[in-house]
Amino acid sequence: MKNNKYILIFLFIALTMVLSSCSGSMAASSWPGISGNDDTVFAAYASRIFSLRLKDGGLNWRYPEKVEGAKTFFAPPAIMDNNLYVGDYKNTFYSLNMITGAKNWEFTGATNRYIGGATVFDNLILAPNADHYLYALDPNGNLVWKFEARQALWAAPLAENGVVYLSSMDHYLYALDLKTGTKIWESELGGAIVYSPSMNETRLFVATMNNEVVAVNKSDGKVLWRNQGNEGLWSQPVIHDGKVFYGDFSGKIYAVNAEDGSVLWDYILGEMVSGAPAIMPNGVVFAGENGKLLALDFDGNLLWNRVVDGKLYTGPVVVDGQLILGIVQGDAVIRAFNFEGSETWPPFIPAK
Amino acid sequence: MWDTLIVTPFINVLLFIYDIFWNNFGIAIILFTLLIRLVTHPLMAKQIKGAQAMQEMQQDEEWKKIQEKYKNDKEKLAQEQMAYYKAKGTSPFASCLPTLIQFPIIIALYQSVIASLAATPVEVLNLSRRIYPTLLDVSKLIPLNSKFLWMDLGQPERLHLPFLSFGIPVLAIVVVITTYIQSKLIQPQSSNPKDQTAMMSNMMNLYMPFFMGYLALTLASGLSLYFLISNLAGIFQYSLLGKVNWRNVIPGRKQPVAAKALPAKSKKK
Numbered sequence: 235m236k237n238n239k240y241i242l243i244f245l246f247i248a249l250t251m252v253l254s255s256c257s258g259s260m261a262a263s264s265w266p267g268i269s270g271n272d273d274t275v276f277a278a279y280a281s282r283i284f285s286l287r288l289k290d291g292g293l294n295w296r297y298p299e300k301v302e303g304a305k306t307f308f309a310p311p312a313i314m315d316n317n318l319y320v321g322d323y324k325n326t327f328y329s330l331n332m333i334t335g336a337k338n339w340e341f342t343g344a345t346n347r348y349i350g351g352a353t354v355f356d357n358l359i360l361a362p363n364a365d366h367y368l369y370a371l372d373p374n375g376n377l378v379w380k381f382e383a384r385q386a387l388w389a390a391p392l393a394e395n396g397v398v399y400l401s402s403m404d405h406y407l408y409a410l411d412l413k414t415g416t417k418i419w420e421s422e423l424g425g426a427i428v429y430s431p432s433m434n435e436t437r438l439f440v441a442t443m444n445n446e447v448v449a450v451n452k453s454d455g456k457v458l459w460r461n462q463g464n465e466g467l468w469s470q471p472v473i474h475d476g477k478v479f480y481g482d483f484s485g486k487i488y489a490v491n492a493e494d495g496s497v498l499w500d501y502i503l504g505e506m507v508s509g510a511p512a513i514m515p516n517g518v519v520f521a522g523e524n525g526k527l528l529a530l531d532f533d534g535n536l537l538w539n540r541v542v543d544g545k546l547y548t549g550p551v552v553v554d555g556q557l558i559l560g561i562v563q564g565d566a567v568i569r570a571f572n573f574e575g576s577e578t579w580p581p582f583i584p585a586k
Numbered sequence: 587m588w589d590t591l592i593v594t595p596f597i598n599v600l601l602f603i604y605d606i607f608w609n610n611f612g613i614a615i616i617l618f619t620l621l622i623r624l625v626t627h628p629l630m631a632k633q634i635k636g637a638q639a640m641q642e643m644q645q646d647e648e649w650k651k652i653q654e655k656y657k658n659d660k661e662k663l664a665q666e667q668m669a670y671y672k673a674k675g676t677s678p679f680a681s682c683l684p685t686l687i688q689f690p691i692i693i694a695l696y697q698s699v700i701a702s703l704a705a706t707p708v709e710v711l712n713l714s715r716r717i718y719p720t721l722l723d724v725s726k727l728i729p730l731n732s733k734f735l736w737m738d739l740g741q742p743e744r745l746h747l748p749f750l751s752f753g754i755p756v757l758a759i760v761v762v763i764t765t766y767i768q769s770k771l772i773q774p775q776s777s778n779p780k781d782q783t784a785m786m787s788n789m790m791n792l793y794m795p796f797f798m799g800y801l802a803l804t805l806a807s808g809l810s811l812y813f814l815i816s817n818l819a820g821i822f823q824y825s826l827l828g829k830v831n832w833r834n835v836i837p838g839r840k841q842p843v844a845a846k847a848l849p850a851k852s853k854k855k
Contacts, residue, residue: 263706385729403729425725428707444725468711547708
């Protein structure tokens with residue numbers, strides 16, 4: 235009977251391992267969400283938010299200090315005044331004191347994950363949630379309005395001149411009134427939109443899962459041009475000085491004319507190009523899924539390249555003259571580079 | 587290899603069903619689970635038949651005599667055992683082999699449901715790469731509609747009623763009940779109350795429903811739905827094969843006295 239007990243325990247452990255290993259771990263479900271200001275980098279990754287010194291990568295604080303169950307953070311924290319605004323994967327949105335990491339308040343009105351980062355504009359916090367709603371909160375955490383899309387919202391909205399531009403997994407791009415959340419226009423683009431749009435004075439640029447980069451008129455949502463690719467896109471197009479930069483699943487980087495979408499030049503990175511490229515004063519930096527970091531000047535000439543250990547599902551984020559890179563499944567979670575491609579401080583590895 | 591040859595085709599079949607049945611992921615999970623159960627039914631029938639033959643062998647007077655005769659000669663006993671199998675037209679592999687074949691299929695079914703419930707960016711990226719473009723259109727398919735009845739299949743399930751301040755985990759409760767009923771229904775009546783196999787089986791019957799209930803409570807409700815349909819399909823399959831033992835679940839129905847009177851050594855080799 236004693237042996238049977240051991241067999242039983244073994245069977246349970248084996249079954250648990252099989253079932254849990256199949257269900258996928260939270261840590262691999264997204265990538266570090268990064269933001270920052272002139273002296274601090276904020277990174278949301280797995281069970282915590284980290285505040286790091288920009289000059290040397292040292293830890294200021296982490297929230298929560300003690301890991302709280304299955305609570306996880308991947309959305310880039312938004313910054314307003316001395317506060318951070320960030321949501322977690324357990325349906326809660328937080329305001330934290332930027333200096334100390336202490337919690338100011340939390341908003342529990344959503345029913346799904348906060349995957350995309352919040353945007354702050356005109357004293358309003360715009361928090362997209364996978365429950366299909368964009369929540370607009372005041373600085374005290376009170377709900378001002380909410381807007382319902384047809385599907386999950388995974389990307390931070392953009393706001394400008396009283397208008398919010400919102401991309402959604404439901405294939406639509408929306409323009410909303412900032413004060414009321416009323417829809418101004420919507421545009422069906424033919425595929426799910428994972429990342430935020432980029433914009434210039436008159437246009438919005440988005441990549442869809444229909445393998446297209448689309449330019450949309452900001453005033454009425456009309457499609458101005460579409461660039462259909464043969465490969466998938468897991469990339470956010472970025473506009474700079476009349477050129478739109480993006481990459482595709484095959485590892486090809488494109489610079490296209492913002493006016494008509496015509497290709498100006500292309501470059502082979504060699505692995506899936508992820509997320510938004512970062513704009514430096516002298517060029518653009520692209521991230522490849524398998525850890526490649528590639529800097530090109532605005533005419534497509536190579537400046538430098540680096541390889542980091544791990545997966546890159548998003549491009550580097552420029553924080554006060556440094557490129558901050560969020561890494562998944564690597565030996566570090568955060569690495570920092572200057573615009574010449576040299577690492578500026580030791581890789582950040584969160585303590586358990 | 588496992589992914590490419592087994593899980594990815596499963597995912598594509600599941601999503602194909604989703605695509606043709608009104609883009610309803612709940613219906614897709616139900617139909618896909620039933621389809622896999624249907625395909626593996628002959629294996630299950632073979633396994634049950636083999637297990638029954640093994641059970642009958644333990645009760646067979648002829649076999650008991652052989653065991654007694656050669657109890658001190660292991661080699662000869664093994665030879666006689668093989669001859670016995672041949673004469674009866676059975677084999678110990680008749681029950682093991684179908685189980686071994688079914689097990690990876692069930693794991694692949696489970697993994698394909700998990701992968702298709704993609705609710706986070708990396709999961710969706712991985713899913714989009716596994717879809718066969720010749721069979722399915724990623725742009726139309728993603729995002730999957732994960733709403734089914736009152737549930738979001740990508741989230742743990744709770745039924746919120748207006749007069750209650752908390753959600754009721756309906757699926758988890760139903761999974762516990764159906765797991766318990768299934769395990770009791772298919773448990774063979776033991777001829778001996780001290781039979782260790784039966785005692786172990788009883789322990790499993792007690793713990794397993796709670797274990798499955800815990801998984802149903804904490805994991806995405808799409809998986810709970812899969813557990814539930816699997817249990818119901820299992821009960822139906824066993825009853826189709828005439829192997830359901832209703833005495834085990836109906837309160838007050840005792841096992842026949844004659845069955846209890848069999849000697850304990852009948853289980854020992």
